[in-house]
Amino acid sequence: MKLCVIAIVISVSVINSEEMKPLNILAIFPFPGKSHGIIFNNLLEALVRRGHNLTHVSYFPINKPLKYYRHIHLAEDTSAKVLEDDFVLESSYSTILEVNKLVVVAGNENCKMLLDNKHVQKLWMEKTKFDLVVYEYFSTDCPLAIAHRLGAPVVGLTGCTLMAWQFDTLGVPFNPSFVPQQFLDGDAKPTLFQRIERTLFHHYFNLYYKLIGIATDEQTVKSYFDDVPSLSELARNVKIILMNTYWMLFDFNLLPPNVIEIGGFHVSGNISLPNKLLQFIEESEHGVIYVSFGSIIKSSVSDSDKIEKIVGALSKLPQRIIWKWEDHKPPGNLDKIYVSKWLPQKDILAHPKVLAFLSHCGLVSTTEAVTFGVPIVGMPIFGDQPTNAAAIEEKGFGVRVQLSELTSEHLLEKFKTVLDPHFRAKVKSLSKSWQDRPMKPMETAIFWTEFAARHPNHTFRAPAADVPLYQYLNLDILLVFIVFAFTVFLGFKYLISVVFINVARNSNKAKKQ
Incomplete structure (x- = not known):
């Protein structure tokens, strides 16, 4: 019995020591939205306090004295504008289209600014060793090119529900009959009009992102790297996506196993009011x-x-x-x-x-x-x-x-x-x-972030992400059924025609006799 207890204690000690091994982490958050920076910094600070070394590329540094923390400011020597107090109370189709355009174009601009930053360039030119890259999974996948050059596994972090163009990448089914479109009104029981609306906007956003967002970012990446796979391919190989949702509020998405919900992860710390x-x-x-x-x-x-x-x-x-x-x-x-x-x-x-x-x-x-x-x-x-x-x-x-x-x-x-x-x-x-959860959201976020670094050679994406479109839509099965039905139809038609011909022949013979 004592030997069993000793063995358990040693096993737990080994596991804990592995979890607590300091990692060298690169965090890239190129979107200048203040609310995004506020919540993400909570996770980054928690990682630093666990003893990990963090290089943070963003517009919003952690304003606390942290020993193992370094910040690279993207707004340094530029005219970059932080998104704060820029919109008014107005909601319409034109607002939806304008916001979608803003997100995609901002992603293109963020990509250029990120790769043009001399301090960021120094990271890949000097081949700095990183155990993990954490980036904002939002309007641009340009950080994935840097992660690929550095040879580091990637964790994506998003502060909102999935964007339209992220469904296919993750292999998440989009069915307008119960899955809302992020920019539109409607719950899990939409009207016919809302289903039509969701379908049209979902495909429009996808097309716009592929023609403008991804295409522009690809050209930007090629001007800095000549040996990096497409951003779409790199996006499919992200190890873990941490999403600020939870099924109690959003239960309409069929999320794959590599998308981990951490809704409310930033809500922690002591309460302090002026x-x-x-x-x-x-x-x-x-x-x-x-x-x-x-x-x-x-x-x-x-x-x-x-x-x-x-x-x-x-x-x-x-x-x-x-x-x-x-x-x-x-x-x-x-x-x-x-x-x-x-x-x-x-x-x-x-x-x-x-x-x-x-x-x-x-x-x-x-x-x-x-x-x-x-x-x-x-x-x-x-x-x-x-x-x-x-x-x-x-x-x-x-x-x-x-x-x-x-x-x-x-x-x-x-x-x-x-x-x-x-x-x-x-x-x-x-x-x-x-x-009421098995682990606090922040603990969940930290665990899966460290998990990706401990298992860099494994990708856990959903099989649906790799299925060709014709198979995803079951078009090949439908074709087989159609061919089978048509073959059966032709067979019956042939048999009937043979029967009628034989009947006609026998009738003619009877008349001649």
Whole structure:
């Protein structure tokens, strides 16, 4: 018995020592979206604190003194613009097309800026040894060319649901009858019109990305490397994709085994609020409603009519208001309002007196509210927000209001729904289920990141990613059935014609006799 115990202790020690072996990690995050940088840095910081050496290429450094951390700033000596407070409250087909174009073109620009950076070039020219490359799986796969040159396995990290062009790469089936299209409204039970809409936009986004995104990036990569496979091929060999979702909110995708859900991984750490803000919340007699439309939507310059409708609804509620507002002058004539250009959102949502959240339904905001059990009134604008808002309402975490339907009375009714004690109790219960997992999301993210480095010679992609289109659509099987049916038809036709000919001959013989 003692020998068994000793053997177990030694085995665990060996496993732990292997897991804790310091890795040399290269993290490449070339997209200049502030909300993206904020959540990704949580995982990168956790990896450094585990003793790994990290070289971080991005626009958003980790602003903490970390011993094994080095940052390469992509905005250095350039006019690169960080995406922050750039959009207004507007939702339409033209907005969808414009945002899709922005994402793809931004990916092309990010690719050029990344490969043109002299410090990044130095990494591959000096053949720096890296055990792993972590990159943002979003609008460009250019980091994969660098990873290939360095001979390192790759982990992708995405802060949103899958983009249209990522379904085929991962071998994920897209069926518009139950799988939402990220940029469009609709839940897992769409109408006929929504299914048509999803199909058209899905194929349009795919085609646009292949003709503009991938094609442009391929030309950029060729100007720096002459011995790198196509980006499409490299994308199929990414070891692990870590995605900021969880099946409790999104259960409509048939994800392959190498796509690991880590929804809410960034929601951790101590809760800390500025004294003035903390006092504002704690002195609220009826609680607080938090209002924010994310880091890239500028509320203060949005359509004044929409803002007035929001203010009209909020003014009829007894709760205090905290609003991410980019102007010094508060919106409307709201009493008891706290405004700031920047707010510690995660810490605000964690406070028990925060009763509801008026949100654009970005995935970062959504996962934070779900984690802390704060009911959401969703007002989606673009990107993955319509999909997130639909999932929020379908799963019972909140309700949604379309911009086209926005009135003060309609919004007020939505707030009354989520502020109802029974509704809030249900959301709290769902939140407990959301948090009840075998491993914490951050621990899951760290495990699979280190797993990819421990097993660099294995790729775990779904077989569907390698199946030719004609097989994926079962066209060959259909052809066999058609040929078989046609052959049977010809056979019956031949037999019938033979029978009729014999009958005719016998009839003629009988007449002659």
